[in-house]
Amino acid sequence: MKKELIVITGASAGIGLATAKQFAKLGHPLLLLARRVKPMQALNLENTICMSLDVTDRKAFEDAVRLAESQFGAVGAIVNNAGIMLLGNIVSQDPKEWDAMLDVNIKGLLNGVHAVAESMVKRNSGTIINISSIAGIKTFPNHTAYVGTKFAVSGLSENLREEMAPHNVRVITIEPGAVDTTLLSHTTDESIKENYNIWKEDMGGVLSVEDVSNAIIYAYNQPQNVCIREIVIAATKQL
Ligand code: NDP
Numbered sequence: 001m002k003k004e005l006i007v008i009t010g011a012s013a014g015i016g017l018a019t020a021k022q023f024a025k026l027g028h029p030l031l032l033l034a035r036r037v038k039p040m041q042a043l044n045l046e047n048t049i050c051m052s053l054d055v056t057d058r059k060a061f062e063d064a065v066r067l068a069e070s071q072f073g074a075v076g077a078i079v080n081n082a083g084i085m086l087l088g089n090i091v092s093q094d095p096k097e098w099d100a101m102l103d104v105n106i107k108g109l110l111n112g113v114h115a116v117a118e119s120m121v122k123r124n125s126g127t128i129i130n131i132s133s134i135a136g137i138k139t140f141p142n143h144t145a146y147v148g149t150k151f152a153v154s155g156l157s158e159n160l161r162e163e164m165a166p167h168n169v170r171v172i173t174i175e176p177g178a179v180d181t182t183l184l185s186h187t188t189d190e191s192i193k194e195n196y197n198i199w200k201e202d203m204g205g206v207l208s209v210e211d212v213s214n215a216i217i218y219a220y221n222q223p224q225n226v227c228i229r230e231i232v233i234a235a236t237k238q239l
Helices: 014-025 058-072 095-123 144-167 190-203 209-220
Strands: 005-009 030-034 048-052 075-080 126-131 169-176 230-233
Touching: 005 014, 005 058, 005 095, 014 030, 014 209, 030 058, 048 058, 058 075, 058 095, 075 095, 095 126, 095 144, 095 169, 126 144, 126 209, 144 169, 169 209, 209 230
Parallel strands: 005 030, 005 075, 030 048, 075 126, 126 169, 169 230
Antiparallel strands: none
């Protein structure tokens, strides 16, 4: 059977890159999107379009999806994974960092939903996978703005699920605990970064990117009439 097109944002690193590799192994054509195109091209995947895209650019996002559809047919699923985590103390953090997280983590994700929703509703089929976080269901020190964006992702995804359900479109929310990626590296406050790394070590390790991509593939691979609404996945020792 012909495999459907999968769109993955933030596919140049971490969870997105691991997810791209797994979908490619299953034989899916892919549209891979991130600002850095080289790490995606370096995967050397067949039937794959790699495009440099900032998910906050709504028009470019829509254009990229239409281009991939003209080559591979309608989008079967989108993994809205692109995200940034700029931890900070609310008093000292530069508010520009909140703006950036709100733009990428919330608006960028909604741009992804918008780029595929109409055609999924028309076809009465499709899957939207939104990468939230355990920080979308509980709080952590110095996470105020980031937690705000991830509670937004978990909340809007559940609302979207109800909106899309009558159209046979699945909406799946993935809420990982700490994962071994470059996510923390963009935080500018060195002492917060250091404490976060100590917390990870004390915990005895975090998830691998494959732990999370396995969960994504598991949820996607259910039949279209089965919707895994939410997966919370974290290292066993994470509280
Ligand atoms: P990485 O930093 O390793 O990867 C983030 C990806 O997002 C990169 O491919 C990056 O690509 C992309 N990205 C960032 N900003 C933009 C943008 N404006 N436009 C397009 N792409 C962008 O982090 P992770 O793999 O850890 O993060 C993936 C998702 O998982 C995020 O949503 C994160 O919040 C979530 N998550 C991560 C956890 C963790 O502990 N690591 C825990 C829970 C959730 P580029 O820079 O090339 O644009």
